């Protein structure tokens with residue numbers, strides 16, 4: 001583990017997409033060591049922003065030997081099979097895409113990173129009546145991890161988008177770590193009394209608009225959750241997010257506006273060598289931005305993880321089985337030496353799941 005000896009902590013990214021996790025962690029001073037992404041457009045974007053790091057294509061084909069030693073592993077496996085946005089019945093964890101969770105779990109079992117962070121849609125909790133979620137938590141706990149989760153909404157992290165996602169954190173041989181990372185003991189009260197989604201004065205933010213409808217375009221002050229969709233999509237997803245003009249015309253958000261409400265810099269998803277077909281390019285940008293992690297949320301979690309790694313007693317407890325158990329600097333006992341490996345049952349008893357939370361309005 002590198003945090004305490006002045007060097008940057010490291011993060012390896014899986015199902016990297018356009019690098020939402022990677023950028024958030026980088027903003028929190030992490031060095032990105034590795035990426036794995038199968039989609040060719042995403043790979044162009046990753047190559048543009050991280051030209052010099054090793055990158056693999058298929059989760060099914062890599063082993064831990066491909067992954068450089070890293071303090072933290074992050075990844076959001078594909079969510080289509082568990083998402084409530086799906087019109088058809090959800091195949092759940094057995095679906096072709098979501099089955100990839102097991103590939104990530106296999107790698108975690110081989111590599112045993114100190115901390116892992118997984119992102120997915122909140123529907124993960126209810127797929128197959130909760131059985132899929134139980135399998136996920138149990139699988140990770142059986143690998144030796146204390147596991148916790150929390151649903152966070154991007155709107156509390158400085159972007160104008162209501163986007164709820166579940167974040168699952170695992171800490172190797174540490175049953176308390178996930179709660180320390182995910183929940184702020186420094187919060188004064190559980191919920192803000194006056195406003196917020198569960199406050200007394202909660203008002204639908206979608207009713208508020210920005211702009212003057214007589215003089216120019218108006219747009220909702222807070223966007224609905226962005227979904228992956230094409231530039232020609234006319235369904236219910238994107239059409240909820242629109243800008244309307246005084247003469248009655250409406251338009252969907254531009255790709256650059258989607259970048260902004262996901263916390264990316266402008267033109268992040270513009271490849272170095274863009275295709276000639278503008279519609280095709282827009283579709284690729286909407287699609288990948290709809291799939292991405294909000295960068296601000298990733299950054300907040302990265303800072304919480306750094307704090308956890310720096311805590312006395314944990315900072316040198318790097319465990320990475322790239323062939324051998326590994327420690328840097330003054331090797332101490334594993335943080336969990338005095339604590340038992342959390343089992344799925346003990347996790348349930350600890351009751352660390354939480355449905356929704358915010359770190360306060362920011």
Ligand SMILES: C[S@@+](CC[C@H](N)C(=O)[O-])C[C@H]1O[C@@H](n2cnc3c(N)ncnc32)[C@H](O)[C@@H]1O
Pocket residue numbers: 014015016017018019020021036037038039042057058059060075076077078079100288291292293
């Ligand atoms: C939910 S998205 C993750 C988005 C990412 N967190 C971001 O911020 O952009 C899931 C990603 O997994 C990728 N993926 C699907 N199958 C894969 C595989 N077998 N190996 C590697 N990546 C895969 C998809 O192309 C997609 O970009």
